[in-house]
Amino acid sequence: MNEPESEPEQKQHLFDNPRNVSLVIRGLYIICILLFLLDFILHRHVTREWEGFTGFYALFGFIAYVTIVLTAKQLRKILKRKEDYYDVDE
Numbered sequence: 001m002n003e004p005e006s007e008p009e010q011k012q013h014l015f016d017n018p019r020n021v022s023l024v025i026r027g028l029y030i031i032c033i034l035l036f037l038l039d040f041i042l043h044r045h046v047t048r049e050w051e052g053f054t055g056f057y058a059l060f061g062f063i064a065y066v067t068i069v070l071t072a073k074q075l076r077k078i079l080k081r082k083e084d085y086y087d088v089d090e
Helices: 018-041 056-079
Strands: none
Touching: 018 056
16 A cells, blocks of 8 residues: 655754754864963064053954944944835836
8 A cells, every 4th residue: 555655854964953053162162262372372473562462362353343243233224125125116
């Protein structure tokens, strides 16, 4: 007799498993900590005095990221189109 076909199994992607996502996040944390610790060990050839502060580039990157996000939120108010922008009848 004919048996009902079962649904084909969906392909599992790398980040469908929460354990893999957790491993990637932990890995990024470890890399950030190691890079911060290397800031104490490695000598940087800086051209400005304030570049030599420990963690300067981490702080600078964070401030730049926040600035970009806040600027984009304000820019969205200017560039945003109405929801029915493409539905205009001629």
